[in-house]
Amino acid sequence: MIFNTISVGTAVMPKVIETYFSHYLNRKPLRQKPTAHISYHEGVNLIRQFLNYASHHTVEDIQGFTSQWVPSPRWVKVDEVDIPAKSISEAAETLVAQLGHRGVDKVGGEKWWQWRREGSRLQAEWIEMRRDYTKRKASREKGKRVMLYVHGGAYFFGSVDEHRYQLQRHARKLEARVFAR
Numbered sequence: 135m136i137f138n139t140i141s142v143g144t145a146v147m148p149k150v151i152e153t154y155f156s157h158y159l160n161r162k163p164l165r166q167k168p169t170a171h172i173s174y175h176e177g178v179n180l181i182r183q184f185l186n187y188a189s190h191h192t193v194e195d196i197q198g199f200t201s202q203w204v205p206s207p208r209w210v211k212v213d214e215v216d217i218p219a220k221s222i223s224e225a226a227e228t229l230v231a232q233l234g235h236r237g238v239d240k241v242g243g244e245k246w247w248q249w250r251r252e253g254s255r256l257q258a259e260w261i262e263m264r265r266d267y268t269k270r271k272a273s274r275e276k277g278k279r280v281m282l283y284v285h286g287g288a289y290f291f292g293s294v295d296e297h298r299y300q301l302q303r304h305a306r307k308l309e310a311r312v313f314a315r
């Protein structure tokens with residue numbers, strides 16, 4: 135089954151139309167609810183319908199559809215980095231120590247979330263405004279502000295790529311470097 139913009143649009147459009155009409159026909163009972171605004175009501179139902187449609191496809195199909203690369207404009211500096219295996223192991227050990235035995239049991243054990251295919255790379259990127267980078271390098275400072283961004287969605291939907299524009303805006307407004315994974 136094909137998973138592209140046309141198939142997704144075809145799958146969710148009936149729900150959008152149904153929501154639009156039901157929202158206005160049943161307006162009185164909605165008055166005191168968060169769904170009183172059509173944009174909220176349609177948004178929630180659209181997401182539900184998309185998730186329902188997506189549940190009939192493979193993870194690879196969904197990732198291919200939702201992962202859209204966003205180029206960076208010339209005034210943004212993006213440095214891609216590989217996180218060394220040693221740092222990953224140290225982070226896992228620190229997390230296990232902080233969670234303790236009971237905490238590790240609550241997250242399903244010690245190994246499942248640490249598993250990585252042998253030789254696979256864990257990549258991340260530093261994002262900052264070029265002017266801030268230039269100023270930071272001229273003053274030889276490491277930078278006063280850093281924002282850590284960890285992509286949600288369990289790497290099932292989307293990626294850091296499609297959030298890059300938002301991260302660039304955060305870097306600009308905060309005058310900070312953003313470390314995104």
